[in-house]
Amino acid sequence: xxxPRVLKRNLHLSNSLLIITICIxxxxxxxxxxxxxxxxxxxxxxTTFDLREAQVLPADYEYTDxxxxxxxxxxxxxxxxxxxxxxxxxxRENEPNPEMKEKVMYLVEALKNEDxxxxxxxxxxxxxxxxxxxxxxxxxxxxxxxxxxxxDNWYMNVVVMSKFPLGVMYAYGNVTTPxxxxxxxxxxxxxxxxxxxxxxxxxxxxxxxxxxxxTGLHLKAGRGERNESxxxxxxxxxxxxxxxxxxxxPSQNLLVAGDLNSTLGSKEIQAxxxxxxxxDKFYDPLPEEVFTHSVENPSxxxxxxxxxxxxxxxxxxxxxxxxxxxxxxxxxxxxDHLPLIIRFKKTDQ
Numbered sequence: 001x002x003x004p005r006v007l008k009r010n011l012h013l014s015n016s017l018l019i020i021t022i023c024i025x026x027x028x029x030x031x032x033x034x035x036x037x038x039x040x041x042x043x044x045x046x047t048t049f050d051l052r053e054a055q056v057l058p059a060d061y062e063y064t065d066x067x068x069x070x071x072x073x074x075x076x077x078x079x080x081x082x083x084x085x086x087x088x089x090x091x092r093e094n095e096p097n098p099e100m101k102e103k104v105m106y107l108v109e110a111l112k113n114e115d116x117x118x119x120x121x122x123x124x125x126x127x128x129x130x131x132x133x134x135x136x137x138x139x140x141x142x143x144x145x146x147x148x149x150x151x152d153n154w155y156m157n158v159v160v161m162s163k164f165p166l167g168v169m170y171a172y173g174n175v176t177t178p179x180x181x182x183x184x185x186x187x188x189x190x191x192x193x194x195x196x197x198x199x200x201x202x203x204x205x206x207x208x209x210x211x212x213x214x215t216g217l218h219l220k221a222g223r224g225e226r227n228e229s230x231x232x233x234x235x236x237x238x239x240x241x242x243x244x245x246x247x248x249x250p251s252q253n254l255l256v257a258g259d260l261n262s263t264l265g266s267k268e269i270q271a272x273x274x275x276x277x278x279x280d281k282f283y284d285p286l287p288e289e290v291f292t293h294s295v296e297n298p299s300x301x302x303x304x305x306x307x308x309x310x311x312x313x314x315x316x317x318x319x320x321x322x323x324x325x326x327x328x329x330x331x332x333x334x335x336d337h338l339p340l341i342i343r344f345k346k347t348d349q
Contacts, residue, residue: 050249054167055165055167055205055211057165058144058165061144061165063206063207063208066346067345067346067347068316068343068344068345068346069117069118069164069206069343069344069346070114070115070116070117070118070319070341070342070343071116071117071118071119071120071214071255071257071305071341071342071343071344072111072114072116072118072119072120072323072339072340072341073119073120073121073122073216073257073258073303073305073339073340073341074119074120074121074122074303074335074337074338074339074340075121075122075123075218075258075259075302075303075335075336075337076103076107076121076122076123076124076334076335076337077123077334077335077336077337078092078097078123078155078156079100079103079107079121079123079124079125079129080092080093080096080100080125080129080155081096081125081126081129081132082096082100085125085155087152087153088153088154088155089153090154090155092155093125093155099333102333103333103334104133104137105137106326106330106331106333106334107133107334108133108137108138109325109326109330110325110326110334110339111138111141112138112141113325113326114323114325114339114341115141116341117162117163117164117206118160118161118162118163118164118204118214119143119160119161119162120158120159120160120214120216120257120258121158121159121160121161122156122158122198122216122217122218122258122259123156123157123218123259124148124156124157124158124159125150125155125156125157126148126150126157126159127146127147127148127150127159127160127161130146130148130159130161131146131161134146134161141163142163143161143162143163144162144163145161145162145163145164145165145166146159146160146161146162147159147160147162147166147169147200147202148160148200149169149171149172149173149197149200150197151173151197151198154194154197156198156218157197157198157218158198158199158200158216158217158218158258159216160202160214160216162204164204164205164206165204165205166202166203166204166205167202167203167204167205167211168202168203169200169201169202169203170200170201170202170241171197171200172196172197172199172200172201172237172241173193173196173197174193174196175193175196175237176191176192176193176196177191177192177193177196177230177233177234177236177237178190178191178233178236179191179192179226179229179230179233180229180232180233180236181229181232182225182226182229184226190226191233192220192230192233195219195220195230195234196234196237198217198218198219199215199216199217199218199219199234199238200215200216201213201214201215201216201241201245202214202215202216206344206346207346207347210346210347211253212252212253212254212255212311212344213245213252213253213254213255214255214257215238215242215254215255215256215257215258216257216258217238217256217257217258217259217260218258218259218261219231219234219235219258219259219260219261219262219268220234220261221261222261227261228262228266228267228268231260231261231262231268232267232268232271235268235271235272236271238256238272239271239272239280242254242280242308243280246279246280250279251279251310252279252308252310253307253308253310253311253314254282254307254308254310254311255305255306255307255308255311256272256282256304256305256306256307257304257305257306257340258303258304259302259303259337260272260302260303260304261302262302263300263301263302264288264300264301269284269304272306273306275308275309277309278308278309278310278312279308279309279310280308280309281308281309282306282307282308282309283306283307283308283309283312283315284304284306285305285307285315285319285320285342286301286304286305286320286321286340290321290322291338292322292337292338292340293336293337293338294336294337295328295331295332295335295336295337295338296328296332298338302337303337303338303339303340304340305320305340305341305342307342307344311344313345314344314345314346314347315342315343315344315345316342316343316344316345319341319342319343319344320340320341320342320343321340321341322338322339322340322341323339323340323341325339
């Protein structure tokens with residue numbers, strides 16, 4: 001028979017072993033939890049976000065089997081509708097030029113002649129106006145998707161019309177950008193937020209397994225150090241935004257199109273094109289001798305369509321050009337800028 005003293009000692013030992021076992025299990029659990037958390041953190045850093053996973057197509061939409069798609073970009077110069085917007089105080093918008101009816105018909109003719117899949121227009125009043133033009137004059141061409149990020153108090157905006165479904169638009173009108181390395185006569189630095197409504201980025205889906213983010217631009221106009229510094233501030237912001245897109249998806253296709261108001265070889269264009277790797281570098285496929293301004297005497301390039309390194313394999317060689325959409329007299333009525341087109345393959349292989 002075991003004595004009470006021995007039973008008490010054995011019970012004490014059993015309790016001690018139980019406590020030790022619980023401590024060991026708890027420690028292992030903490031270590032395992034920490035390791036799992038570290039694995040989740042690493043996994044989160046390495047996650048590639050595929051925009052197409054969240055894409056929802058209209059119920060009646062079907063992708064075509066065409067292998068390439070075409071993008072058109074054009075500054076169409078003070079293109080306004082016939083209605084006076086009471087919130088905008090500008091002579092050209094308050095009382096449109098009598099030539100506006102001609103401009104509309106010439107634009108329609110040009111768009112029909114080129115039949116681009118994605119159209120980006122600068123100095124255009126609104127996507128509502130473009131939607132109306134498409135409904136009245138471009139019926140049957142497949143332009144079903146429209147977007148813009150218009151200014152509250154100005155009429156020169158950047159709008160897009162597309163045959164392909166569109167996704168999230170990133171609007172930059174609320175962003176303040178610096179006037180880079182510039183001080184005014186009082187020795188003070190400057191910033192601006194009035195012009196950034198003319199910048200936006202937008203998801204475009206040309207195929208079920210292919211997408212790109214389009215950035216439409218109409219940067220600050222004018223020559224001189226201050227204007228150049230304003231454009232550099234806008235471009236520096238955009239380069240950071242492109243890094244955000246690439247952090248979500250390192251293979252993200254990026255396309256920039258519009259009136260950059262910057263000449264070939266300028267600080268602005270160099271800043272936009274440069275990058276630390278393939279994905280954040282941008283390429284200008286047009287020959288240096290191609291100019292877009294003005295229509296009457298093309299002598300400089302202000303307009304660009306640039307693609308990042310991820311889109312280089314999809315670019316259709318020699319497709320970037322100034323197209324002959326209209327005769328010169330009609331072009332002069334429509335705009336002081338020449339249009340640009342470019343074509344890409346719907347594949348990343």
